[in-house]
Amino acid sequence: MKLAVIGGGSTYTPELVSGIGLRADRLAVDEVVLVDPDRDRLAVLGRFCARLLRALDRPVTLRWTDDLDDGLDGADGVLLQLRVGGQAARQRDECWPPEYGCLGQETTGVGGLAKAMRTVPVVLDIAERARHRSAPGAWIIDFTNPVGIVTRALLDAGHRAVGLCNVAIGMRYALADILAVGPDRIALDHVGLNHLTWVRAVRVDGRDRLPELLADHAERIGRQLGLPPRLLHDTGTIPSSYLRYFYRHDEEVARGRSGPTRAEEVARVERDLLAAYADPARDRVPDLLGARGGAHYSEAAMALLDSLVRDVGDVQVANVRNAGTFDFLPDEAVIEVPAEVGAGGVRPLRPAPPAPLLRGLIAHVSAYEELALDAALHGGRDRVRAALLAHPLVGRYDLAGKLTDRLLAENASYLNR
Numbered sequence: 001m002k003l004a005v006i007g008g009g010s011t012y013t014p015e016l017v018s019g020i021g022l023r024a025d026r027l028a029v030d031e032v033v034l035v036d037p038d039r040d041r042l043a044v045l046g047r048f049c050a051r052l053l054r055a056l057d058r059p060v061t062l063r064w065t066d067d068l069d070d071g072l073d074g075a076d077g078v079l080l081q082l083r084v085g086g087q088a089a090r091q092r093d094e095c096w097p098p099e100y101g102c103l104g105q106e107t108t109g110v111g112g113l114a115k116a117m118r119t120v121p122v123v124l125d126i127a128e129r130a131r132h133r134s135a136p137g138a139w140i141i142d143f144t145n146p147v148g149i150v151t152r153a154l155l156d157a158g159h160r161a162v163g164l165c166n167v168a169i170g171m172r173y174a175l176a177d178i179l180a181v182g183p184d185r186i187a188l189d190h191v192g193l194n195h196l197t198w199v200r201a202v203r204v205d206g207r208d209r210l211p212e213l214l215a216d217h218a219e220r221i222g223r224q225l226g227l228p229p230r231l232l233h234d235t236g237t238i239p240s241s242y243l244r245y246f247y248r249h250d251e252e253v254a255r256g257r258s259g260p261t262r263a264e265e266v267a268r269v270e271r272d273l274l275a276a277y278a279d280p281a282r283d284r285v286p287d288l289l290g291a292r293g294g295a296h297y298s299e300a301a302m303a304l305l306d307s308l309v310r311d312v313g314d315v316q317v318a319n320v321r322n323a324g325t326f327d328f329l330p331d332e333a334v335i336e337v338p339a340e341v342g343a344g345g346v347r348p349l350r351p352a353p354p355a356p357l358l359r360g361l362i363a364h365v366s367a368y369e370e371l372a373l374d375a376a377l378h379g380g381r382d383r384v385r386a387a388l389l390a391h392p393l394v395g396r397y398d399l400a401g402k403l404t405d406r407l408l409a410e411n412a413s414y415l416n417r
Contacts, residue, residue, distance in 0.1 A: 008034025163319025
């Protein structure tokens with residue numbers, strides 16, 4: 001099996017390649033191609049990943065190229081992990097919205113819309129080329145943010161695609177640590193949209209231990225998530241850390257104005273990581289990668305690919321069509337829920353309907369995502385303003401207009417319309 005990693009110059013790539021190497025026999029992976037337009041960065045990542053595979057003593061051929069068609073030719077799986085505009089574009093997304101009293105963040109609010117508009121056309125172009133060049137039945141696994149919007153774009157265009165995020169697996173590991181059990185023993189009732197999810201049950205060997213976690217560990221969990229512990233009790237859930245951008249919006253905006261941006265922090269970590277990767281004596285993933293974010297990405301991606309290829313039929317959290325799962329959303333919406341994964345595809349399970357407190361925000365943001373995709377596909381000031389007006393973190397007409405003009409100006413070199 002050949003895997004193409006689009007965005008192979010990402011600092012995440014070594015963890016992914018290490019995961020591929022560890023599962024190469026089971027997955028029958030014999031070739032991995034890293035694709036990236038940044039030749040210098042790609043060369044550093046490629047050489048380091050080749051050393052990783054040699055250290056693991058795995059018979060996997062690893063190549064790297066800036067030729068997208070070469071990477072896609074005959075690929076059985078295409079993994080998308082690209083960032084259009086790089087960290088520089090992310091930095092702009094995070095810096096200017098606070099001037100208007102709004103959140104600057106890479107996946108939600110104004111910054112998330114800017115990223116979606118830059119990203120969707122590029123991803124669809126890659127996917128269309130994959131349609132003609134990849135092996136019949138090849139899967140596209142999208143890890144590119146905003147995952148929900150990008151995955152819907154792929155599915156709407158008829159591609160064989162599934163979206164993936166590391167939030168659920170990261171939560172599983174964090175709760176396993178608190179409960180002192182193996183993460184494989186934990187199953188989460190995890191519902192919502194990408195980066196807008198709540199855990200409603202934490203089943204260990206079939207028994208729900210969420211009440212115990214809320215009673216005994218809410219302070220610790222809330223601190224880790226950046227959320228008030230009382231909120232966990234009030235909702236009866238463990239929200240994703242991304243919910244802090246909604247539940248603590250003003251505090252997050254103030255923090256964005258006063259401190260270094262996440263883009264600045266990531267850029268610093270990436271510089272150090274690239275220096276570590278360039279060391280010819282290094283053949284192990286450095287611990288520093290944990291500071292980059294995306295923990296357990298490799299495990300989530302390989303588990304998903306394994307189930308798709310080998311028809312495992314297990315349950316994993318993925319971004320999939322709603323398809324009647326929640327009756328308050330259109331069937332075409334993309335949700336993030338536990339799903340059964342096998343050779344026939346990814347089928348969402350039927351979780352209990354979300355409570356009104358959750359349901360209202362899910363519906364609101366899902367409507368925004370529909371409008372955001374329309375803006376990303378077709379452009380135009382009116383579409384951009386409509387998406388921002390629909391977003392619960394904007395929702396004011398005059399403000400939406402000002403943000404639209406600034407967003408279009410900041411991204412003029414990427415948006416040719």
